[in-house]
Amino acid sequence: MFQGNIIEKCKKNDRKAQLQLYNSYCEGMFHVAYRFLKSVEDAEDAMQESFIKAFKKLHQYHGDVTFGAWLKKIVINHCIDQLKYEKKQLVSLEDQLLEPIQHEEEVISESLVIEIKEHILEAIDKLSDKYRLVVLLYLVEGYDHKEISEILDITETASRTKLLRGKRKLQEYLKVYSNGIG
Structure with a gap:
């Protein structure tokens, strides 16, 4: 209920409430x-422009989903539009450390984990934009195919197909790498 009160104040152009809402979500939206x-x-x-757009369109928010969602x-959507406009490459995975992997009763060294992560990132970067976007939205952001279809303005079937093809391409890229290890 606390958040609902802030949103109602923001709809009335209350600057303190807008700042409070911004401070609550800015870090997560930046990531x-x-x-x-x-x-x-x-x-x-992108984060700043998205907040400006959100505050301008706050009257369209009806609480069907959480404000954060x-x-x-x-x-x-703003990032995708920017990428389309500037034709930039996507960052496909978060910069988080992979946990050491147990392999035949041995722990793989941290340097090998870092090397594997770099190869995964390289493999994802090799995907064409149409596959990379769906892979990112599905695997990293956790959207389902219905949501992806709305965001990218494609059918759910196209989303599933692009995810499947993107995963196959990743497997091909990573298979070449895995044959070189071990």
Whole structure:
């Protein structure tokens, strides 16, 4: 209920409430934008522009979904539009450390884990934009095919097909790499 009161105040152009809502979501929305864009500056700009758009269209928010989910969709759509416009590459995975993997009773060294992660990132970067976008939205952001179809303006079948083809391409790229290890 607390958040609902803030949103109602924001709809009435209450600057303190807008700042409070911004402060609650800015860090998370920055990370969403950063996963799509390769620079801190672009992610900050995308986040700021998304908040401006959200505040202008706040009258369209009716509470059907959480405010965070509604805002996240605005951020993702803005990033996708920016990528289409600038034809930039996507960052396909978050910069998080992979946990050491147990392999035949041995722990794989951290340097090997880092090397594997780099190869996964390279493989994802090799995907064409049409596959990379669906892979990113599905595997990293956790959207389902219905949501992806709405975001990218494609059919659910096309979303499933692009995800399947993107995964196959990733497997091909990674198979070449895995044959070189071990």
